[in-house]
Amino acid sequence: MTRTLLIDARCLQHPDFATRGIGRHIESMLAAVPDEIRLAYTFTGLLDPALPPLAEPLRRLFTRLTTTAYAASQKPDTVFLNPAPLSFPPGPILRLLRAPHVASMAVVLDFIPLDFPELYLRDERQRRAYRRTLAALRHYDRFLPISRVAASRLEALIPGSEKRAMVTGVAVRPSLLPEPDAASLPFGGRKPEILVVSGDDQRKNPEAAILAHGSSTALRQ
Secondary structure (H helix, E strand, O other): OOEEEEEEOHHHHOOOOOOOHHHHHHHHHHHOOOHHHHHHEEEEEEOOOOOOOOOHHHHOOOOEEEOOOHHHHHOOOEEEEEOOOOOOOOHHHHHHHHOOOEEEEEEEOOOHHHHOHHHHOOOHHHHHHHHHHHHHHOOOOEEEEOOHHHHHHHHHHOOOHHHHEOOOOOOOOHHHOOOHHHOOOHHHHOOOOOOOOOOOOHHHOHHHHHHHHHHOOHHHO
């Protein structure tokens, strides 16, 4: 009998996350799962019916979809993976964190709202919501921080979490990687360029990239 891997897929539904860091990271993780693991688990996506439906390429990452955590919380040997535990309300998944037979894992990217409260925690409603997500984070069995910095921040907030954490790094979408036969060439065989991921968020600091571009001797050639 196959086990259930229940994945909180709300980040793949939400337009602010599906095609950005969180969504790309978990999409790459799931796409790289070996066939033997796929055969051992039923990959189930937990959706929010109030959010947009999954895009078809993302839909194919899952064996089945559900809008409730009840059945999985009652099934022995369920594994629960939350790719974005600090980005969505924990209410729909609390029964999973409280079920003694459910092994839970949380991907930890960053704690940006704590670093920039003036941008993300401007009113009491936002502060309460973020405190609830931090409180729920304490109930996970394992953590998958994407960097040593994220792991250190997690340890400061949840003492002892270091013993339950494994730093994974972050997935890079294939379109950003050089072609295999050009990997040994300067700049991967491509024309030198700088990619700035910023949008209109001031904390992304695109000015630093502009200064780097202007001072680069390689890009002047």
